[in-house]
Amino acid sequence: MNELSINRPRRRIVSKTIVRFFLLLWSAVVLYPVIWTFLTSLKDNQMVMLGKPWDLPSALRFENYSNVWNRAHFGDYFFNSLIVTVGSIALSMALAATTAYILARFRFKGRGLLYFAYIASMMIPTTLGLIPLFFLLSDLQLDNTLTGLVLVYSVGTIGILPFAIFFLIGFYQSLPKELEEAATIDGCTDYGIFFRIMLPLSKPGLITVGIMNTLTVWNEYIMATVLTNNPEKYTVPVGIAIMQAEMQYRTEWGPLFAGLAISMLPVILMYMIYQRQITGGLTAGALKG
Incomplete structure (x- = not known):
């Protein structure tokens, strides 16, 4: 022993x-x-093309960032992606929080069917919805608009709304029912219970699923390519692809990688700021299913 x-x-x-x-x-x-x-992103073409892509830059060329931001219109692409991402996440989180709370806390006929319909929609490939969405947005005169992309990303086929509902249902089920019972005794309505108690308590879960969905929307390429053909409405993934195509036979590697670096910064900063909430949200949401 x-x-x-x-x-x-x-x-x-x-x-x-x-x-x-x-x-x-x-x-x-x-x-x-x-x-x-x-x-x-801080190197010149010569250093990259001469077989030294792994060496440290001999001179820091910060002008690559200004060139890609201004001359390649990357600033326009960046702000388009920012508008689309913020709008999509705000709308999808509002819909997901209310829907998940109802499915998690209320019992009504068709609840199970509605839940499985949301889950099943996560298995639909994105490409299947391209043609119908294109004609739908054209009929609504929302093609080539950021508003159309926001609506498609929020409730469309890339699955951020079903995933958010699936995640938040488990999170709401992990919260104690005694909180709702105490609020009901104090005379609080169902709306008051949700907005005053449950919604603030679900902040870690909302932040977690919000950041996960932000990655999906920020990096989405196929929908943005098909639904927008106006250069003024391009998002970051489409802009980077167009930028590389316009360079044709001579790729400006420094500005191109500067664009990639700029596109990564918002996601990295967001994770650094909310990393504790992400960890807490994942742990809390895994307690019950």
Whole structure:
């Protein structure tokens, strides 16, 4: 027994060391492309084309960022993506929070069918909705508009609304029912319970699913390509593809990677600011299903 009790701490130390090693290795694998992108954005074409893409830049060329922002109209693409992403996430979160709360807390006929309809919609491929959505937006005169993209992303086929509902249902089910009972005794209505109690408590879950859906909307390419053909309405993914195509036979690698670096910054900053809420939301939402 004594020998076993002595070996247990050693085994724990060894297992922790192994886990930490693989976590550090995984962190290096994830961070290396990000760091390489930022370093390449500060290089000139000569350094990249002469077979030195992995070396540190000999001179920091910050003008790559100003060139891509102004000359390549990347600033317009960035603000278009910002408007579409913020509008889509705000609308989808408002719809998802109310729908998930009703499905999680109320019992009514057709509740299960409605829940499975939302879940099933997550399995529909994005490309199946391209043609009908194109003609629908054309009939509504919303094609080539940021408003049309906001509506498509919010309730369309890329699945951010069903995913948010699926995630938030588990989150609302994990909240204690005693809170609602106490509020009802105090004379609070169903609307008051939701807006005053449940919605503030669901903030970690909303932030978590909001950031996950932000990644989907910010990086979406197919819908934005098909539904917009006006250069003034291009989003960041479409703008980067157009930028590379316009360079034709001579790619300006510095400005191109500068555009990629700019497109990554909002997501990285958002995660750095809300990383605690993301972790808390994932943990709380996993308690019940």
